[in-house]
Amino acid sequence: MVQLASGASVSERLQPAKPVLSWVTTAARVVLAGVLIVAGALKIGAPALSVQAVRAYQLLPDSVAQVVGYGLPVLEIITGLLLLVGLFTRAVAVVGGVLMVAFVIGIASAWARGLRIDCGCFGGDGTLAAGQDPNYFWELMRDLGLLICAAWIVARPAGRLSLDSALGFTGERETADKDGSDGEDDAA
Amino acid sequence: MSKRTSEAARARIAAQREALRKQEQRKRITMIVTIAVIVVIAAAFTVWSVRQGASEEATGSVAPVTVEKDGTVVMAKAGVTKPVVDVFEDFQCPACKQFEETSGSTLKNLAAEGKAKVVYHPITIFTEEPTKSNSLRAASAARCITDGRQWLAFHDLLYKNQPSETVSGFSADELIKWGKQAGVTAPDFEDCVRQQRNVAAHQQFSSQTMTAQKLQGTPTIKIDGKEIDTNVAFVPSSLRDAVESAGK
Numbered sequence: 073m074v075q076l077a078s079g080a081s082v083s084e085r086l087q088p089a090k091p092v093l094s095w096v097t098t099a100a101r102v103v104l105a106g107v108l109i110v111a112g113a114l115k116i117g118a119p120a121l122s123v124q125a126v127r128a129y130q131l132l133p134d135s136v137a138q139v140v141g142y143g144l145p146v147l148e149i150i151t152g153l154l155l156l157v158g159l160f161t162r163a164v165a166v167v168g169g170v171l172m173v174a175f176v177i178g179i180a181s182a183w184a185r186g187l188r189i190d191c192g193c194f195g196g197d198g199t200l201a202a203g204q205d206p207n208y209f210w211e212l213m214r215d216l217g218l219l220i221c222a223a224w225i226v227a228r229p230a231g232r233l234s235l236d237s238a239l240g241f242t243g244e245r246e247t248a249d250k251d252g253s254d255g256e257d258d259a260a
Numbered sequence: 261m262s263k264r265t266s267e268a269a270r271a272r273i274a275a276q277r278e279a280l281r282k283q284e285q286r287k288r289i290t291m292i293v294t295i296a297v298i299v300v301i302a303a304a305f306t307v308w309s310v311r312q313g314a315s316e317e318a319t320g321s322v323a324p325v326t327v328e329k330d331g332t333v334v335m336a337k338a339g340v341t342k343p344v345v346d347v348f349e350d351f352q353c354p355a356c357k358q359f360e361e362t363s364g365s366t367l368k369n370l371a372a373e374g375k376a377k378v379v380y381h382p383i384t385i386f387t388e389e390p391t392k393s394n395s396l397r398a399a400s401a402a403r404c405i406t407d408g409r410q411w412l413a414f415h416d417l418l419y420k421n422q423p424s425e426t427v428s429g430f431s432a433d434e435l436i437k438w439g440k441q442a443g444v445t446a447p448d449f450e451d452c453v454r455q456q457r458n459v460a461a462h463q464q465f466s467s468q469t470m471t472a473q474k475l476q477g478t479p480t481i482k483i484d485g486k487e488i489d490t491n492v493a494f495v496p497s498s499l500r501d502a503v504e505s506a507g508k
Contacts (some may be wrong), residue, residue: 116305119313120362120494124355130426142313146305150298159294197355197490201476239290240283 097231098158100221104168105155107218112148114195119145125192128199129178130185147171155225158234160241162226169222175215183208312495316365323371323378325408331465333411335368336377343506345370346482348381348475351402351418352395352425359479359494360419366496376503380415383466385478390428399466400459401435404452405444413442 115122123141126132132140151171154164179191183206191211192198200206230236323337345367349356370376382402384395398418405411417438423429432454439449452458469475473482481493483506492498 116309117312118491118494119309120358121490123313124358124494127354127358130424142306142309146302146309149305150302153301154298159298195491197358197494199353199355199477239294240287241291 091232093228094231097225097228098233100224101155101158101161101165101231101234104165104218104221104225105152107214108148108152108155108168108171111194112145112152115192116145116149118195121195121197122192125190125196125198128187128189128192128197129182130187131178131181158230158236159239161230161234161236165222165225165229169219169226172215172219172222176212176219179208179211179215182206183212312497313362314496315362316369316496316500318365319369319372321372322368322409322412323374325412327406327408327411331382331403331462333380333382333408333415334377335371335380335408335412337371337374340371340374340377343376343484343503344482345376345378345503346381346473346480346485347378348383348469348473348478348480348482350383350385350395350478351398351415352384352386352391352422352430353478354422354425355477356479357419357422359481360416362494363496363499364416364419366499370500370503375507381469381473382415382462383469383475383478384462385466385470385475391425394423394428394430396459396462397432397435397456398430399462400456401430401432401439401453403458403462404446404449405439405442406446407444410439410443414439414444417442 115125119142122145123138126137126141126144127134147167148171151164151167154160155168175191175193182189182191188200188206189198190196190200190204190206191208193211225231230242234242236242323335323340325333325335327333347367349359367376367378371378382399384392384399386392386395402411402414402418405414418430421434421438435453436450439453473480479493481488481499483502488499488502492502
């Protein structure tokens with residue numbers, strides 16, 4: 073009897089209350105992951121270009137731009153892959169959200185300073201081709217949309233089809249802090 | 261009776277606790293292993309990416325450099341006529357500096373190995389100040405140099421000292437200083453730089469080149485007349501492969 077009851081409570085714990093919403097989380101994960109993986113993959117093979125694209129913003133000191141140019145594509149790909157499989161979903165979604173905030177700040181500041189650059193989001197050296205105009209508005213809209221995806225995932229991890237559930241990582245948080253309520257866990 | 265049940269219950273609770281503890285432990289191990297795997301994958305990506313960006317060591321030997329009348333500069337071993345690698349660049353353009361830092365040594369090596377005829381086309385693409393005047397001063401000064409070796413050294417110094425796009429730079433004094441560093445001894449070099457004698461010729465050459473070559477920007481690299489992708493130009497190993505396969 074007890075066994076059965078506890079078994080039922082375990083499966084209840086692993087399955088969020090509203091199944092439709094957990095599918096929304098999954099969809100948000102796929103969208104954010106897809107964009108991050110593509111963006112990272114298009115840049116990682118030519119890091120010198122990636123560095124140049126960062127420099128085009130004229131925001132960071134040269135040594136930092138170098139690190140960001142090399143590191144960002146790797147971070148994007150890893151973040152994207154983890155979101156896709158749903159591993160450490162909430163923490164990774166926070167990283168994804170922070171990236172989007174950084175991109176929004178970068179693009180908005182380039183726009184505000186009147187720079188004429190390509191965002192370099194999906195490769196390139198940040199320069200516009202002759203006769204091409206900056207596309208700041210839609211770049212910002214896209215990144216804000218992705219920021220909403222990230223925020224949703226942070227609020228309602230990990231969604232269906234996630235390794236977090238499969239490996240029991242989502243269950244752990246709730247069982248680990250026995251004295252903590254669900255509300256506290258959400259805030260964590 | 262009641263004592264027995266409570267003992268049994270206690271045992272059951274203990275067993276459950278133990279099971280839970282084991283479960284937690286397993287979870288922790290899974291988590292550590294997972295994180296380790298992620299770190300290894302991230303490290304592998306990073307190493308590969310760093311290799312992609314790595315510049316070639318300049319071998320030191322440089323193919324003969326010739327300053328042509330039309331403003332282009334040819335770097336090739338005697339008798340090497342193809343493949344032709346055209347480099348369209350602007351001394352003030354930051355991406356050109358990045359190209360020079362990343363792939364400049366590859367082009368020098370390829371020319372020294374007799375695997376390519378490299379042709380530099382310094383142009384001015386900027387239309388606004390201060391970048392336009394910076395570029396014109398530098399390119400005009402480069403045209404004051406007739407010796408190929410000196411020109412190449414000057415070319416490298418210009419990129420090394422490239423000013424920001426927001427300030428007035430490449431002053432006559434600086435250009436003369438770098439010219440001397442590059443080994444220029446010609447007596448009229450200083451006057452030539454100060455008077456910007458070659459600005460008109462350079463501007464004409466620039467606009468002609470941009471129209472004829474249908475340039476979208478700088479740097480543009482062409483191998484045997486065909487523009488190559490920046491993902492090749494800025495990856496030294498890919499650039500080398502592209503030039504070598506064009507030479508076959």
